[in-house]
Amino acid sequence: MPGSLRAVLLRDLILGALGTAVFLVDLGADLWAAGQYALGGRSEWAALVLALLGLASAALQGFSWLWLRADPEGLHRSLPSGRCLALLHLLQLGYLYRCLQGLQQGLSVWKQEVPSEFDLAYASFLSLDISMLRLFETFLETTPQLTLVLAIALQSGRAEYYQWVGICTSFVGISWALLDYHRALRSCLPSKPILGPGSSAIYFLWNLLLLWPRVLAVALFSALFPHYVALHFFGLWLVLLLWVWLQGTDFMPDPCSEWLYRVTVATILYFSWFNVSEGHTRGRAIIHVAFLLSDSVLLVTTWVMYGTWLPCGTALPMWLAAGGICFFLGVALRLIYYRWLHPSCSWEPDRVDGVQSLLPSEHSQLPHNRRMTQLARNFFPMTKGKAALAEKGDVNGVF
Template sequence: MPWLPRAALFWDVVLGFLGTAAFLIDLGADLWAAGQYVLSGRYLWAALVLALLGLASVALQLFSWVWLRADPAGLHESQPPGRCLALLHLLQLGYLYRCVQGLQQGLLVWQREAPSEFDLAYADFLTMDISMLRLFETFLETTPQLTLVLAIVLQSGRAEPYQWVSIGTSFVGISWALLDYHRALRTCLPSKSPLGLGSSVVYFLWNLLLLWPRVLAVALFSALFPYSVALHFLGLWLVLLLWVWLQGTDFMPDARSEWLYRATVATILYFSWFNVAEGHTRGRATIHLVFLLSDSILVAVTWSTHTSWLPSGIPLHVLLPASGLCFLLGLALRLAYYRWLHPSCRWEPDRVDGTRGFRSLEGLQLPHNSRMTRLAQNFFPRVREAEAALPRKEEVNGVL
């Protein structure tokens, strides 16, 4: 195998290992924070940390289990029996098992001089599922935990060392999960060129800069009105859930699990943009941006009349202008990315459906992650348009 592909496979394994390590470190930090809150007598804070951690973990296990049950028979031949897998998911270890399985497959592919197309496709299949689960975990647990920590710091007027570490790692982890998900979308559509280093850095930065003002807005609202933030979240979440439902999502294998997906997407949309429907996304992204911006401005107006509720040491005169500058810079980087750095869509006619698909290779069906492919086709609408523009196979062969 050429040196460059082997190097790329090596870095895929390294990034997979780092992602798994980051998940374990984040889990340990959350448990450490909960323990510290208990020791200091702040039982409500500890309960909130553990509740967010538990709810996110249950959702992740449900996604993982439903996907495994929906995958083609015989695809995961090396997996343990179904009862063992069910037990792993009941013990909240399903996502961690997937990470370990992905690392094993990645090492297997990297160690072989000439890995088969099936092994390569299966490694991609596992990586895409892990990337999607990591994104869900990020917005169901990491982002709410970050908001909670910021609210606690703003309310108390000081931050402990472990809280600063939690804040920094959370921001980086959230932006990294968004970047990793975006790269995974491009992986499952080979007609899309991969993200370069410069594009990846800019994509990482604009997500980080746009996320900070939103998280700060919700954190300040939580610090000022700790008993009203639940109503605020629930009200916006119901509106976003309705919006997702009206777009007619079709991601999960059955109608009941589809509502789990819609509820998760509504939670993501509370903090950041996430596309769920086919077609051009510029209009929907603009509507979502204006919606969140309007909500954050209303929260900012509320701050201005209740700042006396916060400790005097909180530098709101610095935080508010800084968050506004972050938003403007993030928006500018986002526009620059999609104008000049977004990899172009180069359609390859020999790839009929624009995906790796379940293509035959000497009688062997290659694994194809249809879940991620549907999302990728929604995110990159020109792929679907190019597919529709291609002549059908019957037309090419002169058959009506």
């Protein structure tokens, strides 16, 4: 096996193991927090934590099951029987099983002196699906849980040790999922260099810096009006769902399951940007950023009108200043990344990055993950030659 291929396989194996570990630690922290809330007599908080966990897990199992049923026949050679697989998903273990299956396949390929073509392609296929599911889990469960914990801490005026554990693991999990998803998108593209440490750090930072002010604004509003935040979320979510529907998404195997995808994307858009259609997305991204910024300012203004000081005695201007600085710094880093660090894209259908890019061209006929390839085409617009790239510039792939 070539040394470059072995290094890529080892890197992917380590990152996959770390991603699974972060998921398990975050899940354990949430269950721990729910138990502490119940023991402390705050059963409504415990019920809300468990409800968020349950809804997110059900959505993940739905995506995993639908994708498995839509995959080409004979692709998953080592899967258990249909009934056993259905039982795993019914018991909410489908996503974890996929993570373990991906690690097992990656380890098996890495150990082979000369790995087979199918094993290499299959390892890449599993890794891409896991990255997508991890991103969905992040915004369906981890980000709402983080907002809830911050709101509880603001409302009570203090944060317990288990809440700090939840906050830290949530931030790590969110950042990891965003970076891993971006790496997965790049692995679907032709002639793309591996995301380097500098580019990874800036991509990691601008996502965190833009997410933090949004989470803070929603948490502030939730702490002040805990009974109205659900109405606020549902109202904005309906608008975002309509926006996603109008863009004509075609991601899932059938029209009915497509609504599960649209519902999930609308939830992601409540917190962060997610591109769902092809073409240069700069205009849509600017509209989305302006929309979320306006809503966040409105939420914070509502807080200012009804409560000038946080319960813990910390002056609100300090929090607002920190959120504003994070937002503008995040925007600046985002522009820097896409202007100078985001590589150009010239689509060549027979070439992709990741493991398969290190193989001869005849391997391009192996099954590949069309779901992630479609999203990659949405994120990285197709260009026509170097002349078009030079004219349009790297920033055409922005946002």
